Amino acid sequence: MAMTLASCGGATYEETRSNNSAAAKTERNSEKSTPDAKQTEQPTPQKPTSLTDRWTAGQVVSQAEIDVTGIDNCFTSTEIPDAIFAKMQGKSWPDNCTLKRSDLRYLRLLHCNADGKPQMGELVVNQKIADKVVKIFRELYDRQYRIEKMHLIDEYDGNDDASMADNNTSSFNFRFVPGTKNISKHSYGLAIDINPLYNPYIPIRNGKPHVMPPNGEPYAFNRDTAQFPYKITRDDLACQLFRKAGFNWGGSWPRSKDYQHFQWVE
Numbered sequence: 203m204a205m206t207l208a209s210c211g212g213a214t215y216e217e218t219r220s221n222n223s224a225a226a227k228t229e230r231n232s233e234k235s236t237p238d239a240k241q242t243e244q245p246t247p248q249k250p251t252s253l254t255d256r257w258t259a260g261q262v263v264s265q266a267e268i269d270v271t272g273i274d275n276c277f278t279s280t281e282i283p284d285a286i287f288a289k290m291q292g293k294s295w296p297d298n299c300t301l302k303r304s305d306l307r308y309l310r311l312l313h314c315n316a317d318g319k320p321q322m323g324e325l326v327v328n329q330k331i332a333d334k335v336v337k338i339f340r341e342l343y344d345r346q347y348r349i350e351k352m353h354l355i356d357e358y359d360g361n362d363d364a365s366m367a368d369n370n371t372s373s374f375n376f377r378f379v380p381g382t383k384n385i386s387k388h389s390y391g392l393a394i395d396i397n398p399l400y401n402p403y404i405p406i407r408n409g410k411p412h413v414m415p416p417n418g419e420p421y422a423f424n425r426d427t428a429q430f431p432y433k434i435t436r437d438d439l440a441c442q443l444f445r446k447a448g449f450n451w452g453g454s455w456p457r458s459k460d461y462q463h464f465q466w467v468e
């Protein structure tokens with residue numbers, strides 16, 4: 203079925219809709235009494251509109267759905283739900299994880315995808331920065347900042363290389379800094395990587411720059427002059443908002459560069 207969807211800027215376009223929209227329509231229709239309705243069917247209890255129930259990460263949503271839900275409800279922070287915590291086990295949350303579950307928050311964040319369409323994303327971050335991060339992503343959305351996708355790193359089995367190579371925006375992952383025995387800020391959910399394929403991490407190893415992910419090589423050098431999507435520079439909106447909120451940007455580090463990386467400064 204085709205219906206009108208909105209871009210992040212409010213303009214409209216046509217797109218084939220997902221099953222979720224059909225389900226929402228069925229739900230609305232069920233409020234009316236129709237001759238076809240099964241009289242024996244028990245009415246479904248009315249539940250408050252919940253993104254957690256209805257929208258999955260990566261799902262493009264219509265302006266009508268956003269309006270029904272309320273834009274403020276498209277940017278939420280909750281304690282880690284049971285289903286999410288189960289999904290994290292052995293992935294972003296290994297057996298030797300030293301955090302408490304209550305140290306983390308589960309965020310649902312609307313963002314503008316590659317085509318400028320509103321898309322649902324999810325992120326796990328430290329409770330200390332959760333509200334700040336929600337506020338930043340709300341402003342990024344309002345100002346049509348493009349983020350290709352935002353899935354939990356557990357969808358990549360906790361493999362950061364795979365997540366980066368897929369240009370996936372993520373935060374919490376209990377792990378060591380690649381190639382070292384140091385605990386990363388990501389282990390505490392205190393760092394966020396944005397559009398990592400186009401903003402690679404470039405540590406210096408044996409005196410040479412090492413591009414991670416490897417398919418980020420075309421975006422690793424000559425960044426002042428090179429033109430490509432999702433490029434984070436000092437003047438980039440995400441960079442400005444994160445810095446203003448008290449985060450440090452990896453692109454400003456003197457030796458190694460981590461253009462995708464924003465970390466909370468204690």
Ligand SMILES: [Zn+2]
Pocket residue numbers: 388393394395460462463464
């Ligand atoms: Zn990072």
